[in-house]
Amino acid sequence: MSDIATMTDANLAFVQRAPIAPMRPPLTEAGAIGWLRKNLFSSLFNVVLTLLCALLVVWIVPPMVKFLIVDAVWDGATRIDCLPSPQRPEVGACWAFVIERLGFFTYGFYPFEERWRVDLFFALLAVGIVWLAWLNAPARGLAAINFFVVVPILSYILLLGWPAIGLPRVETTQWGGVLVTIVVAWVGIVVSLPLGILLALGRRSRLPAVRLFSVIFIEFVRGVPLITVLFMASVMLPLFVPDTWSPDKLLRALVGVALFASAYMAEVVRAGLQAMPKGQYEAAMAVGLSYWQMMRLIILPQALKITIPNIVNSYVALFKDTTLVFIVGIFDFLRAIEAARIDPQWATPVTSTTGYAFAAIFYFICCYAMSRYARYVEARLAAGDRR
Amino acid sequence: MEQATHSGLKPAPLNTAVAVEMIGVHKWYGDFHVLRDINLHVTKGERIVICGPSGSGKSTLIRCINRLEEHQQGRIVVDGVELTNDVKKIDEIRRDVGMVFQHFNLFPHLTVLENLTLAPIWVRKQPRKAAEEIAMHYLQRVKIPEQAAKFPGQLSGGQQQRVAIARALCMNPKIMLFDEPTSALDPEMVKEVLDTMVELAKDGMTMLVVTHEMGFARQVANRVVFMDEGQIVEMAAPEEFFASPKHERTKLFLSQILR
Numbered sequence: 001m002s003d004i005a006t007m008t009d010a011n012l013a014f015v016q017r018a019p020i021a022p023m024r025p026p027l028t029e030a031g032a033i034g035w036l037r038k039n040l041f042s043s044l045f046n047v048v049l050t051l052l053c054a055l056l057v058v059w060i061v062p063p064m065v066k067f068l069i070v071d072a073v074w075d076g077a078t079r080i081d082c083l084p085s086p087q088r089p090e091v092g093a094c095w096a097f098v099i100e101r102l103g104f105f106t107y108g109f110y111p112f113e114e115r116w117r118v119d120l121f122f123a124l125l126a127v128g129i130v131w132l133a134w135l136n137a138p139a140r141g142l143a144a145i146n147f148f149v150v151v152p153i154l155s156y157i158l159l160l161g162w163p164a165i166g167l168p169r170v171e172t173t174q175w176g177g178v179l180v181t182i183v184v185a186w187v188g189i190v191v192s193l194p195l196g197i198l199l200a201l202g203r204r205s206r207l208p209a210v211r212l213f214s215v216i217f218i219e220f221v222r223g224v225p226l227i228t229v230l231f232m233a234s235v236m237l238p239l240f241v242p243d244t245w246s247p248d249k250l251l252r253a254l255v256g257v258a259l260f261a262s263a264y265m266a267e268v269v270r271a272g273l274q275a276m277p278k279g280q281y282e283a284a285m286a287v288g289l290s291y292w293q294m295m296r297l298i299i300l301p302q303a304l305k306i307t308i309p310n311i312v313n314s315y316v317a318l319f320k321d322t323t324l325v326f327i328v329g330i331f332d333f334l335r336a337i338e339a340a341r342i343d344p345q346w347a348t349p350v351t352s353t354t355g356y357a358f359a360a361i362f363y364f365i366c367c368y369a370m371s372r373y374a375r376y377v378e379a380r381l382a383a384g385d386r387r
Numbered sequence: 388m389e390q391a392t393h394s395g396l397k398p399a400p401l402n403t404a405v406a407v408e409m410i411g412v413h414k415w416y417g418d419f420h421v422l423r424d425i426n427l428h429v430t431k432g433e434r435i436v437i438c439g440p441s442g443s444g445k446s447t448l449i450r451c452i453n454r455l456e457e458h459q460q461g462r463i464v465v466d467g468v469e470l471t472n473d474v475k476k477i478d479e480i481r482r483d484v485g486m487v488f489q490h491f492n493l494f495p496h497l498t499v500l501e502n503l504t505l506a507p508i509w510v511r512k513q514p515r516k517a518a519e520e521i522a523m524h525y526l527q528r529v530k531i532p533e534q535a536a537k538f539p540g541q542l543s544g545g546q547q548q549r550v551a552i553a554r555a556l557c558m559n560p561k562i563m564l565f566d567e568p569t570s571a572l573d574p575e576m577v578k579e580v581l582d583t584m585v586e587l588a589k590d591g592m593t594m595l596v597v598t599h600e601m602g603f604a605r606q607v608a609n610r611v612v613f614m615d616e617g618q619i620v621e622m623a624a625p626e627e628f629f630a631s632p633k634h635e636r637t638k639l640f641l642s643q644i645l646r
Contacts, residue, residue, distance in 0.1 A: 277492075279490055282455050282492060283488065283492035283493070283494070284494075285454075286455065286484075286488075286555075287481070287505070287510065287554065287555070287558060288478060288481040288506055288510040288558065289505075289509060290478065293510075301496050302494075302495070302496050
């Protein structure tokens with residue numbers, strides 16, 4: 001015993017006399033070499049993966065660039081310009097076709113002299129989106145009112161027309177192309193978030209009737225494919241309501257898409273609500289907030305924040321799902337390309353490929369923009385937490 | 388061992404204005420009988436410390452007072468208002484009863500100042516400016532006015548708990564409930580929170596405190612309540628409670644925690 005005690009005293013007692021200054025990390029850990037070693041060649045498996053990916057890039061990218069850019073036909077007025085000829089044995093993408101048909105892709109059959117209204121609508125929407133999406137923008141409260149109230153009303157008047165103020169009526173059957181795609185996606189996005197939140201709250205409600213309704217709605221809509229919802233909206237709904245009252249075809253599809261998106265959004269939001277610690281609910285109740293105050297001020301701001309990636313995921317999916325409306329005879333962007341690519345006026349071996357490539361680029365840009373925006377918001381909010 | 392008890396603290400008030408009255412309260416979680424025939428009478432200005440082993444129902448007891456938990460039998464009257472399923476009455480009681488939680492439960496997406504002004508603005512309908520002035524006053528009292536613009540995540544545990552106390556005080560409550568306010572704190576930070584609570588006691592606040600801080604109980608409490616298995620086993624003034632506990636279970640408990 002006494003031996004141990006002595007030893008402890010003599011050898012293990014320690015007092016730090018001078019602070020240890022921080023040192024630079026070893027070279028293998030920092031700089032370009034360190035990065036490569038750590039991220040690309042850290043193990044045999046990763047070396048193989050890196051090489052395979054490099055091969056894949058080499059295999060895909062050059063032919064793509066060759067077809068889309070190098071061999072592409074940029075100007076030309078007819079199909080002849082996009083046909084292989086002795087001067088041009090290899091023909092790439094026929095962008096001349098896309099450029100010539102751009103108006104059709106954008107506006108569908110919207111009357112030529114009224115197209116400025118669609119342009120104005122795009123501009124209004126763009127301003128509304130940027131104002132709302134830019135987190136440092138001035139008067140963001142107004143931006144929300146603008147986006148959710150002013151822009152929809154103006155757009156409705158602008159696109160559909162109001163003869164009393166000199167805007168001739170343009171039936172929705174004449175709408176088409178990007179216009180329809182944007183309208184369907186936008187209505188789906190704007191309606192699905194608030195409706196989805198209400199349904200999510202309803203599903204967690206303590207009132208049995210509210211809960212039952214929410215559960216039935218969500219499960220029923222989620223249980224059928226979007227195409228079925230669209231068919232029901234466009235084919236079955238007219239059977240139940242009188243002919244004179246039968247709503248517009250596009251409107252029916254819009255309602256179908258919006259309800260469908262809401263059911264999915266409800267589950268996304270519910271996941272966020274579920275993730276909130278119980279203490280937040282209790283603290284909010286303990287200071288005397290009412291249910292709606294608690295939800296609006298405490299729970300939803302936090303729950304939606306952690307749900308942003310999933311919300312955007314739903315939006316991206318919704319944006320692409322809008323292509324399904326062509327099944328019920330609505331002339332969206334993809335349908336416009338379909339129609340144009342089989343037009344004999346532009347019949348060339350590359351017309352279809354070019355049309356689809358254009359569609360792919362369009363959808364990619366829209367969806368990628370959404371996901372980048374989500375990343376930006378996430379980063380901003382994360383910074384807010386650290387601040 | 389005996390501290391300078393009740394220094395600066397008023398003795399338990401003699402008037403009989405009732406703050407909290409619990410009569411024959413029972414509560415079950417499913418089949419589990421958590422609260423068994425609780426009878427507790429708290430007069431205004433009284434400071435009660437509730438202790439007992441974990442799972443004895445002490446947290447559940449004080450959470451019944453502001454209806455975070457619902458009791459199934461018996462009556463609970465808070466400041467003259469009986470707790471029923473009437474939402475208006477529950478809201479009325481919650482406005483007048485402040486609560487401090489073990490895990491602080493500050494709102495992490497709001498600044499400290501916003502945490503404090505939220506309820507006064509939305510529940511009491513105070514103008515923002517007045518609410519902020521009151522909030523700064525209470526932040527001064529808990530000695531962290533310089534943290535007003537920060538977010539809760541940037542504060543230490545002790546600071547967060549003091550903000551939580553200030554948040555409750557901003558509603559100008561008549562009764563304060565503390566649910567193990569120091570249990571989640573690092574040892575170095577316990578004192579700053581307890582000091583704040585002692586200050587509060589000196590101002591005559593009615594307090595019900597669930598805690599294992601026996602020093603605090605000696606110094607501040609008018610009565611100590613010991614609970615076990617959902618029942619109140621023993622209830623006495625702190626001098627008597629610590630010096631000569633009557634019940635075997637109390638003696639065992641005290642011998643465990645006062646080594």
